[in-house]
Amino acid sequence: MQINQAERDALYKVIYSRRDVRQDFLDTPIEQAVIERILQAAHHAPSVGFSQPWDFILVHQPATKQAIKQGYEAASAKSALQFSPELRQTYxxxxxEGIVEAPLGICVTCDxxxxxxVVIGRTIKPEMDLYSTVCAIQNMWLAARAENIGLGWVSIIDDQVLRDALNIPQRLSIIGYLCLGYVSHFAEQPELEQFGWLAREDLKQLVHEEQWQDKYSHQQP
Structure with a gap:
């Protein structure tokens, strides 16, 4: 199957306009058919040994979202203390996050x-199943953007909060909690770039020919 130029251009448009959405969610419900398309896109991600190790827990209930939001607030307060005093206020x-505002939450796990x-491709790098699940999230993110739905990944939360709220067994690895919903607009730039927290790296500094070259010393905030 060949991809024509219009289809190629549409893919790149989706990639470049994808955003980590934390606000501006609308209360417009997401139709079940749209949710199914997004989940099917995730389910068609590449996976090591065709293992398909992912599961998706859909969260609609306000009480559940509120419990997760409380967990986020506790983790965020703890996280703030790790930044220098001059950056803490900005952080x-x-x-x-948009845990309560987003109509739909999805927790993605890896079994x-x-x-x-023994799984093909995990014999030397056993963590490949985790990476496969991240690929599923990326597919979901791009599919959501193609549906004009915002998606935000909430990483500032302890796993145990999600286990307790969503009855997730200890044997499953929690990869991410995602907030999905239609939004009033998509930002032209990623928010942290827009706010001056970090700039987009120059791709030329990140590409190496044949061997690693120490091109610059990276500074973290």
């Missing part, structure tokens, strides 16, 4: 025991 001014102890 605390950011809105980094590392699926298909038994």
């Amino acid at each position: 605390q001014s950011f809105k980094l 590392r025991e699926r298909n038994g102890p």
